[in-house]
Amino acid sequence: MRAIDIKNGKGPIESMFMNDIALPKIDHAKALVKVKAFGLNRMDLMQREGLYPLPPQAPATMGVEFSGTIEDIASEGETGFKKGDAVFGLAYGGAYAEYIAVSTHMLMHKPENLTHEQCAGIPETxxxxxxxxxxxxxxxxxxxxxxxxxxxxxxxxxxxxxxxxxxxxxxxxxxxxxxxxxxxxxxxxxxxxxxxxxxxxxxxxxxxxxxxxxxxxxxxxxxxxxxxxxxxxxxxxxxxxxxxxxxxxxxxxxxxxxxxxxxxxxxxxxSGLRSRDETYQGKLRDSLHDHALPKFVDGSFKILIEKVFPWEQIQDAHRLMESNKTKGKIICTIS
Missing domain, CATH: 3.40.50.720 (NAD(P)-binding Rossmann-like Domain)
Known part of the structure; x- marks a missing residue:
């Protein structure tokens, strides 16, 4: 699959490039999700520069929030999820790619009235x-x-x-x-x-x-x-x-x-979120579902997006984030 990689493992914006890497494998409670959109976060800038210590379960590929469709699901996956479901969620990493392996405990179903771009801007923030x-x-x-x-x-x-x-x-x-x-x-x-x-x-x-x-x-x-x-x-x-x-x-x-x-x-x-274990993150997903998801659906809560880039323009997306001039999420889409 294609993914955004970094020359020599870390570096400036210009070191990011499109690479072919192995498709992630799923086991236990994980699902394989075909990524439609992913959100940028400030931790991505630090990770790119080699300044963000990754949790041991995180892949080298950047990106922790995404939306897409389930392509496959392991035998221990949460009930209620199946192949073909439109979902969004939080991962330890790997969202800057065509496919991501993620625990079903950190997935939510995408509401029909929200776009993939909107949903990719929800999980981390x-x-x-x-x-x-x-x-x-x-x-x-x-x-x-x-x-x-x-x-x-x-x-x-x-x-x-x-x-x-x-x-x-x-x-x-x-x-x-x-x-x-x-x-x-x-x-x-x-x-x-x-x-x-x-x-x-x-x-x-x-x-x-x-x-x-x-x-x-x-x-x-x-x-x-x-x-x-x-x-x-x-x-x-x-x-x-x-x-x-x-x-x-x-x-x-x-x-x-x-x-x-x-x-x-x-x-x-x-506190930090990425270093938390799956059980803790699952509780946070449930809390988000209770406190916010209904308000996304009825429009009470706004998902503010600064700009959407095709993921081929990932360098421009990082430049915009580094500018500190944004008032909302920066999203990349994969076609």
């Missing part, structure tokens, strides 16, 4: 947002939530999940006024703040009458650490999913007041 909000953040109706990197795919999903499940207030941050406006006008955030031009943590405190926000989902790391401690509410939860501002605090960054840990009884927890 919406499951990550579901995990951060419900499993780690312990969200309950009436709590308030702040999503950093508000125009990123996961935060686009998270703001909708928060609002759709009766958060009292939903806040977001971004690094441009355009993205701030997008969070409020398109996603329905209560308020959003430009981290380059405002003291966003003070604005969150003002908007919550000094109480602070109950849950913060952060992808930035050191640059937002001090502000998070400042504007989190007592008994709050800070969920860290990435560290886009680097791995260490630097002198020019605001310095955190560690007394907030004790005064506010905080819990900060880091």
């Amino acid at each position: 919406w499951i990550t947002a579901t995990q951060a909000l419900f499993l780690i953040g312990e969200f309950e109706p009436g709590k308030s939530v702040l999503w950093h990197a508000g125009a990123s795919a996961v935060s686009i999903s998270g703001q909708q999940l928060s609002k759709g499940n009766d958060a009292s207030r939903v806040f977001a941050t971004a690094r441009s006024d355009d993205k701030v406006d997008f969070c409020v006008k398109e996603l329905g955030a209560t308020a959003a703040y430009n981290t380059e031009t405002t003291n966003w943590s003070q604005e969150v405190l003002k908007a919550t009458d000094g109480k602070g926000v109950d849950i913060i989902v952060d992808f930035i790391g050191p640059a937002t650490f001090a502000g998070n401690l400042e504007c989190i509410a007592r008994d709050g939860r800070i969920v860290n999913l990435a560290s886009l501002s680097g791995m260490k605090l630097t002198p020019e960054m605001a310095q955190p007041d560690f007394g907030n840990f004790f005064r506010k009884r905080l819990r900060i927890e880091g």
